[in-house]
Amino acid sequence: MDILNAKMAVHGFSFRLKGATRRIVNPDWSTSVVQRFEWIPKLREGEYKTLNVFTVMRPLSYDGLPIGGDATYPEPPEGQAAALPIDGVRLDQKMLNPIKQQKYSVENALVHEVGHWLNLLHTFEFGCSEFGDWIEDTNWEAEASETCDFSKNTCPDRPANQTVGDPVNNLMDYAIYDKSCGKPFEFTDGQRYVQGNKVSSSW
Numbered sequence: 001m002d003i004l005n006a007k008m009a010v011h012g013f014s015f016r017l018k019g020a021t022r023r024i025v026n027p028d029w030s031t032s033v034v035q036r037f038e039w040i041p042k043l044r045e046g047e048y049k050t051l052n053v054f055t056v057m058r059p060l061s062y063d064g065l066p067i068g069g070d071a072t073y074p075e076p077p078e079g080q081a082a083a084l085p086i087d088g089v090r091l092d093q094k095m096l097n098p099i100k101q102q103k104y105s106v107e108n109a110l111v112h113e114v115g116h117w118l119n120l121l122h123t124f125e126f127g128c129s130e131f132g133d134w135i136e137d138t139n140w141e142a143e144a145s146e147t148c149d150f151s152k153n154t155c156p157d158r159p160a161n162q163t164v165g166d167p168v169n170n171l172m173d174y175a176i177y178d179k180s181c182g183k184p185f186e187f188t189d190g191q192r193y194v195q196g197n198k199v200s201s202s203w
């Protein structure tokens with residue numbers, strides 16, 4: 001909660017802890033995207049505006065690749081009833097480990113997943129295509145970044161990319177663990193607008 005509020009306050013969002021941490025030991029839960037459908041409905045609480053964060057002990061993966069967490073997107077209003085049971089964020093508990101945090105900015109994983117939960121796509125979501133990530137003020141990106149390499153420019157033909165390249169320090173890219181990033185990790189105004197829009201229109 002402290003991590004989330006510390007990181008999101010600058011973007012105008014705050015979260016209040018409503019409840020409780022329960023430790024649930026079930027070795028069959030929490031490893032794949034598919035299993036989210038099996039166990040999250042048994043555990044999640046509250047309405048759409050209640051952020052449920054599940055930390056899990058076993059590594060998460062997607063398409064066979066390790067991931068720090070995952071999240072549901074808000075559904076359009078007509079779909080909300082169906083989506084509510086699985087709504088929430090899953091996080092590999094290593095992402096909150098203070099020892100890991102000394103070396104990597106793993107706590108950004110939580111902010112990134114909450115960004116998805118508030119309707120943000122990855123900055124590289126649709127690559128250099130016209131839509132990019134559907135946010136006007138984030139630069140285009142053909143692929144995810146692994147480090148804050150500010151010389152990276154994978155969509156040089158996009159006018160916005162001609163002065164500054166890929167948005168490698170954006171919280172919705174993948175370089176977010178890079179402790180030696182030269183600039184703070186950020187959401188843009190456009191991303192803040194989209195997130196605020198979920199808060200004001202979906203709930």
Ligand SMILES: [Zn+2]
Nearest residue numbers: 112113116122
């Ligand atoms: Zn993501």
